[in-house]
Amino acid sequence: MVPLIAERMDDQFQQAHAQRMQQKKAQVDAAVERSRALQGVVVLLTGHGKGKTTSAFGTLYRALGHGQRAGLVQFITGTQSNGEVTFLLQQGLLGQGAFARVAYHAMATGCTWNSQGWAADKAAADIAWQAAQHMLADASLGLVLLDELTFMLEYGYLDASDVAAAIRARPPAQNVVITGRNAPPVLLALADTVSEIADTRHAFRAGIKAQAGLDF
Structure with a gap:
């Protein structure tokens, strides 16, 4: 039974x-x-947790997999190598010209707590933003990744209203991914998709050194 x-x-x-x-x-x-609507969207990845840039690069690789061209600006990245950009270089996808699969610009000043020079960082941010504006006006780019853009607004290197205006004026089909902590209200209001990554636990605070292939 x-x-x-x-x-x-x-x-x-x-x-x-x-x-x-x-x-x-x-x-x-x-x-x-x-x-039913088909249009470019703005994706904002913010919060204090790990994985914002990693997620954004995953979206960039997805766009490349569908045959799209992409633009990439890294706003606080220093001169040290990182795995995501190194991979693009190894595949011959990264460049500056109109035929590059990924148009690329790095601010190359590193984190502001390393440079500690507001004027120099401001000048570098202006040059990086000029590169970003060109990408945001380029209809041949299906996706533009603005990595760590929020820091430029938090420290006053760029004007938030100017940034928002350039993003709104982009080609209709272009997608934009923005990363960084402490996203200001103007970006939160502008974005179509917002994901906030929480910081529950991080190995670095337990004394574990950052590792190539995992953290950079």
């Missing part, structure tokens, strides 16, 4: 599960049906 009861319970479970999945499918299908 016990096997018979178990079989009936299993049948009941299977039926209930099938009903739940049918309801879920109907909800997903309805959401897909409502989403």
Whole structure:
């Protein structure tokens, strides 16, 4: 008798599960049906947790996989190598010209707590922003990644209203991904998709050294 009861319970479970999945499918299908607009979006990855730039590069690689060209500006990256950019170089995808798969500019001053020179950082930020503006006006770029842009606004190197205006004026089909902590209200209001990554725990605070291939 016990096997018979178990079989009936299993049948009941299977039926209930099938009903739940049918309801879920109907909800997903309805959401897909409502989403008919095709346009470029602004994705903002913020918060104090690890993984914002990593996620953004994953989106850039996804765009490349679909045959798109991309633009990349890294605003506080120093001169040290990092795995994401090194990989693009190894594949011959990174460059400055109109035919590069990934148009690239690095501010190359490093973190502001290293340089400690506001005027020099401001000048470097202006040059990086000029490169970003060219990318944001280039309809041949399907995606533009503005890595650590939020720091430029937080420290007053760039004007938030100017940045927002350039992003709004971009080609209609162009997607933009912005990363960085402490995103200001103007970016939060502008973005179509906002993800905030929380800092629950980090190995570095436990004394574990940053590792190539994992952290940079």
